[in-house]
Amino acid sequence: MILYGVPGWGSAISELMLTLADIPYQFINVDGFDKPGPQRDLLEKRNPLCQVPTLELSNGEIMSETAAIALMVLDRCPDLAPPIGCVERQQFQRLLVWLVANVYPTFTYADYPERWAPDAPEQLQQNCIAWRKTLYLWLDNHLKASPFTFGEQLTLIDCYLCVMRTWGPGPVWFAENTPKIAAIADSVCQLPKLHKVLKGNDILC
Numbered sequence: 029m030i031l032y033g034v035p036g037w038g039s040a041i042s043e044l045m046l047t048l049a050d051i052p053y054q055f056i057n058v059d060g061f062d063k064p065g066p067q068r069d070l071l072e073k074r075n076p077l078c079q080v081p082t083l084e085l086s087n088g089e090i091m092s093e094t095a096a097i098a099l100m101v102l103d104r105c106p107d108l109a110p111p112i113g114c115v116e117r118q119q120f121q122r123l124l125v126w127l128v129a130n131v132y133p134t135f136t137y138a139d140y141p142e143r144w145a146p147d148a149p150e151q152l153q154q155n156c157i158a159w160r161k162t163l164y165l166w167l168d169n170h171l172k173a174s175p176f177t178f179g180e181q182l183t184l185i186d187c188y189l190c191v192m193r194t195w196g197p198g199p200v201w202f203a204e205n206t207p208k209i210a211a212i213a214d215s216v217c218q219l220p221k222l223h224k225v226l227k228g229n230d231i232l233c
C-alpha cells in the first residue's frame with residue numbers, strides 16, 4: 029500500500045500504527061500539498077479533502093481518516109487494542125473517536141483560520157488553541173494507567189498521543205500541564221520497533 033503524507037504530520041500517526049502491525053507500505057512525501065501545486069494535485073486526485081494521511085490500498089481503494097486506518101489495522105492485528113469483553117475496550121473505542129472528533133478539528137480550523145473565518149482568523153485560531161488545551165487537560169485527568177494509555181498493553185491510542193504531543197501547544201506545554209500524556213508519549217518513543225519511523229518523522233524524545 030502507498031501512504032501519502034508529510035513527515036511529522038498526521039500521516040506519522042498511521043505510520044506508527046502500520047509499523048506496529050508489521051504492515052508494509054511505501055511512503056510518498058506530499059510536503060506542500062496544502063498550497064496549490066503538483067503535490068496538491070497528486071493528493072486531491074486520491075482524496076478530495078486533500079488531507080494526510082491518505083492511503084492507497086493494494087486493491088486501489090482509498091483509505092483516509094486515522095481512526096478508520098486504526099480499525100483497518102486492528103482487523104489485521106487485534107492485539108493493538110484491549111480485548112473484546114474487557115472494560116478498557118469501550119474506553120479505547122471512546123478515545124479513538126474522541127480524539128478525531130474533538131481534538132483533530134481544532135487543527136483543521138486553527139491551522140488554516142483564514143479559510144473558515146476570513147474576517148477574524150486570529151480569534152478563531154486563539155479560540156481553537158484554547159479549546160484544544162481544555163480537551164487535553166480533560167484527557168490527562170481521565171488517564172489512569174501507565175506506561176501506556178491502558179497500562180502494560182500498547183494500543184493504537186498511544187500512537188496518537190506520541191505524535192500529537194509534538195504538535196501545538198508543544199512538548200513543553202504537555203510536560204508542564206499534562207504529565208500523563210507526556211509520559212505515555214515518552215514510553216512510545218522508547219519502543220525500539222518504532223525508532224526508525226519516529227526518526228523519519230522528526231519525533232525525537
Ligand SMILES: N[C@@H](CCC(=O)N[C@@H](CS)C(=O)NCC(=O)O)C(=O)O
Pocket residue numbers: 037038039062077078079080081092093094095128132135136
Ligand atoms: N480526520 C482526519 C484529519 C486529518 C488532517 O486534518 N490532517 C491534516 C494534517 S495533520 C491535514 O491534512 N490538514 C490539511 C487540511 O485540512 O487542509 C484524520 O483523522 O485523518
